[in-house]
Amino acid sequence: DLIFRVVDEILDLYDFDGVHLDYVRYPTRDFVYDAALLSEFMSKYYVDPRELSQPDLVSRFGTWGCADLEKNWHEFVRADLTSFIRELASRIAAKRSAVQLSAAVKADYVTASKEYYQDWLTWVNSDWVDFVCLMAYGNNIGGILKKTLAAVNDPHKIAVGLGIYRLGVEEIRQQVKQVAAMPFAGVVFFSYEELEKNRGYLDVLGQTPTYGSR
Numbered sequence: 001d002l003i004f005r006v007v008d009e010i011l012d013l014y015d016f017d018g019v020h021l022d023y024v025r026y027p028t029r030d031f032v033y034d035a036a037l038l039s040e041f042m043s044k045y046y047v048d049p050r051e052l053s054q055p056d057l058v059s060r061f062g063t064w065g066c067a068d069l070e071k072n073w074h075e076f077v078r079a080d081l082t083s084f085i086r087e088l089a090s091r092i093a094a095k096r097s098a099v100q101l102s103a104a105v106k107a108d109y110v111t112a113s114k115e116y117y118q119d120w121l122t123w124v125n126s127d128w129v130d131f132v133c134l135m136a137y138g139n140n141i142g143g144i145l146k147k148t149l150a151a152v153n154d155p156h157k158i159a160v161g162l163g164i165y166r167l168g169v170e171e172i173r174q175q176v177k178q179v180a181a182m183p184f185a186g187v188v189f190f191s192y193e194e195l196e197k198n199r200g201y202l203d204v205l206g207q208t209p210t211y212g213s214r
Helices: 002-013 035-045 055-095 109-116 119-127 141-151 168-178 194-196 200-206
Strands: 016-020 099-104 130-137 157-164 186-189
Touching: 002 055, 002 130, 035 055, 055 099, 055 119, 099 109, 109 119, 109 141, 119 130, 130 141, 141 168, 157 168, 168 186, 168 200, 186 194, 194 200
Parallel strands: 016 099, 099 130, 130 157, 157 186
Antiparallel strands: none
8 A cells, every 4th residue: 555655646746657666576486474464374274274284174175285385385375466467457547547657577487486475477467567678687598588579469568677787788788689579678787886887788788780770
């Protein structure tokens, strides 16, 4: 609710192009301590998901029963985060339809959904976000790019984030060429601090035909 109120206030008082969500995910698969979410799950299933490995619950529900309840819990958390995205998108569209909603996401959509409850592939393909920024900060991004291209309905909703904080100019140059050869929206450099230190990364864009004319 706090985020909804903040976004509502910004939409009402200021003129801007979009809302970007960073860290719209959980730190790890097991790092979920939202009291309201836990309470809602417990009201539905009559069990605390944090205690599913306890001997008394295993004895009560059985090994497979506890496994099913754990699966339900993970789906519950994932659906709750997706519900937040859907509601925020609806609020923004109702107030200012031209304002775009974007999010920074883990690059592999399977890992993002399973380990961080960030089902961004559904967000993109359901048009609940206008675009996402893949955090493709590794050395080898070819596999992720191909996997993403095969899964999304509209590749123009994907901006590929590149890790200039860990890769040199020449490595980034090659990655920019890889992205430019595919129908994605473009590239995003992370982080700005590194860009300030070495403006050579910007020269890479100017020297890449697809981006140099923009």
